[in-house]
Amino acid sequence: xxxxxxxxxxxxxxxxxxxxxxxxxxxxxxxxxxxxxxxxxxxxxxxxxxxxxxxxxxxxxxxxxxxxxxxxxxxxxxxxxxxxxxxxxxxxxxxxxxxxxxxxxxxxxxxxxxxxxxxxxxxxxxxxxxxxxxxxxxxxxxxxxxxxxxxxxxxxxxxxxxxxxxxxxxxxxxxxxxxxxxxxxxxxxxxxxxxxxxxxxxxxxxxxxxxxxxxxxxxxxxxxxxxxxxxxxxxxxxxxxxxxxxxxxxxxxxxxxxxxxxxxxxxxxxxxxxxxxxxxxxxxxxx
Ligand code: NDP
Numbered sequence: 063x064x065x066x067x068x069x070x071x072x073x074x075x076x077x078x079x080x081x082x083x084x085x086x087x088x089x090x091x092x093x094x095x096x097x098x099x100x101x102x103x104x105x106x107x108x109x110x111x112x113x114x115x116x117x118x119x120x121x122x123x124x125x126x127x128x129x130x131x132x133x134x135x136x137x138x139x140x141x142x143x144x145x146x147x148x149x150x151x152x153x154x155x156x157x158x159x160x161x162x163x164x165x166x167x168x169x170x171x172x173x174x175x176x177x178x179x180x181x182x183x184x185x186x187x188x189x190x191x192x193x194x195x196x197x198x199x200x201x202x203x204x205x206x207x208x209x210x211x212x213x214x215x216x217x218x219x220x221x222x223x224x225x226x227x228x229x230x231x232x233x234x235x236x237x238x239x240x241x242x243x244x245x246x247x248x249x250x251x252x253x254x255x256x257x258x259x260x261x262x263x264x265x266x267x268x269x270x271x272x273x274x275x276x277x278x279x280x281x282x283x284x285x286x287x288x289x290x291x292x293x294x295x296x297x298x299x300x301x302x303x304x305x306x307x308x309x310x311x312x313x314x315x316x317x318x319x320x321x322x323x324x325x326x327x328x329x330x331x332x333x334x335x336x337x338x339x340x341x342x343x344x345x346x347x348x349x
Contacts (some may be wrong), residue, residue, distance in 0.1 A: 064088045065209040068121040070114055070137055071097040071152070074182045076127040079151070080108060082186030082213035093117035095137070115141050123206055124171075127151040131158040144170035147202045149210065151176040151194065155231075156224030163198055163223035174198040174206075175223045177230025178214065185213045193217050197225035240269060242319045249315045279341050288338040297336030300327050 064087050069080055072094035083090050084107050091109040093116070094100045100110045111117035114335045118141040128134050131154040135318060148171045159175040161213045166173035180192025181308055195212030196203055203210075203218050210216050247265055248258055282288045289295075303324045323343070330342040 065123055065206065066091070066107050066121045067209060068093070068111075068117045068124045069127065070124065071127040071129075071133075071289045072103065072136045073127070073129065075151070075178065077103065078185035079125070079127055081106065082208075084108060085186060086212045088209060088212065089121075091117055091120040093137075114138065117347060118142065118146065119213070123147050123149065123209065125149045125151060130154065131162065134162065137252075146171040147174070147199075147206060148172070149174045149176060149196075149202070149206070151178055153177065153230065154227055156228045158186070159197075159227045160222070160224045165214035172199040172202040173223060175226045176210075177226040179230065180214050191203070191215070194347065195226040195229045197221065197227075197229075198223040223287075229346060244269070246310070246315070246319050250310065250313050253314060274298060278339065279344075282339060282341045283344065288341040290339075292337070292339045294339075296331050296338050296340060299340065300324075300331045300336075303327070 065090040067083050068091045069076060069083070070093050072080060072092055076092075076094070077099070080090060080092055080103050084103070089109070090103075090107070092100050092103050092113050093111040093114050096320075097110075100108070104110045110119070111120060114137050118138070122141075122145070124146050126134050126148070128135065128137055130152060134150060134152050143166060148166050150159070150173070154162065154175070163173040163175065165220070174196050175198050177195040178192070179194060180190065184190035184192035194210070194217070196216055196218045197220050200218070200221060203216075207216055207218075217229075217259075219229050244265060248261065251258065251261055278291050282290050306320055307317050307324070310320065326338065326343045326346050329346055330338070333342070335342045
C-alpha cells in the first residue's frame with residue numbers, strides 16, 4: 063500500500079511534486095491558497111482540500127512546498143499538527159529551518175526540512191538526477207524515504223534541521239561563483255570575432271575538468287595541511303593575476319568579478335602562504 067500524502071502548495075514545484083506522487087499511485091490530498099491551481103490536479107486524481115486545516119487533517123505525512131518561510135507560517139497557522147510528520151520543502155535559511163523544527167516540535171509533529179536540488183522539469187524524471195537534501199528527524203526520514211524518493215532522489219545530511227538548507231545554499235553559492243566566472247569569460251570574447259557557441263563547449267569541458275579540485279580542497283581542510291598535493295601554488299597563481307587583469311583591460315572588460323577573489327589570494331600570500339594551495343582563502347572568509 064502506497065503512503066497517502068498531503069501536499070500544501072501548488073506552485074511550479076508543488077505541481078510537479080503532485081504529479082510525480084499521483085503517477086506513482088500515492089493517494090494525494092492537495093491544498094493551494096489560490097484554489098484554481100488545484101482544479102487541474104483534481105482532474106488528474108488528487109483530492110482537493112478546501113482549507114489547509116482540512117488538508118493537514120487528511121493524512122499523517124504533510125509536505126509543504128510554499129514560497130518562503132513566512133508563507134509556511136501563514137498556511138499552517140490554525141492547523142492541528144499533533145502526531146503529524148511535517149516535511150518542509152520550502153527554501154529557507156538554516157536559522158529559519160531550525161526555528162520551524164522547534165515550532166513543529168512544540169505542536170507535536172516530527173519535522174524534516176528539505177532543499178530541492180532540481181527544477182520542476184526534473185521532478186519525477188529519475189534520469190535527470192534531481193534530488194533533495196533532507197535534515198531533521200531521522201525517524202521521519204527513515205519511515206518516509208521511499209515516498210519522498212518518488213519525485214526526486216533523497217540525500218539525508220543530518221539531525222540538525224538547518225543542514226539541508228545549508229547544503230542547498232552552499233551548492234547554489236558555488237554555482238553563482240561558476241556563473242560569475244563564465245560571465246567574465248564570455249565578456250572577454252564579446253567584441254571579437256569569436257562565436258560564443260564555439261567557446262561554450264570548451265568552457266563547459268574546462269569547468270567540468272576543474273571541478274574535482276574541490277576534493278583536494280576538502281582533504282586539505284580536513285588535514286589542516288594546505289600544501290598537501292599542491293601542483294599550482296599560491297605564489298605562482300598570484301604572480302599570474304596581472305595577466306588576467308591586463309587581458310580584461312585590453313578587451314575593455316570590467317575586472318569587478320575577478321578582483322575580489324584575487325584580492326583574497328594576495329592577502330593570503332602576504333601572510334607567508336606562498337607554498338600553499340588556494341585553500342587558505344577559505345580561512346580569510348570565515349569570521
Ligand atoms: P511558485 O512561486 O510557483 O509557487 C509559490 C507557492 O507558494 C504557490 O502555491 C503560492 O500560492 C504559495 N504561497 C505563496 N505565499 C503564500 C502564503 N502567504 N500562504 C499560502 N501559500 C502561499 O514557487 P515554486 O513552486 O517554484 O517554489 C516553491 C518552493 O520550492 C520555493 O521555496 C522554491 O524556492 C523551491 N524551489 C523551487 C525551484 C524551482 O525551480 N521552481 C527549485 C528548487 C526549489 P498561490 O498559488 O496562492 O500564489
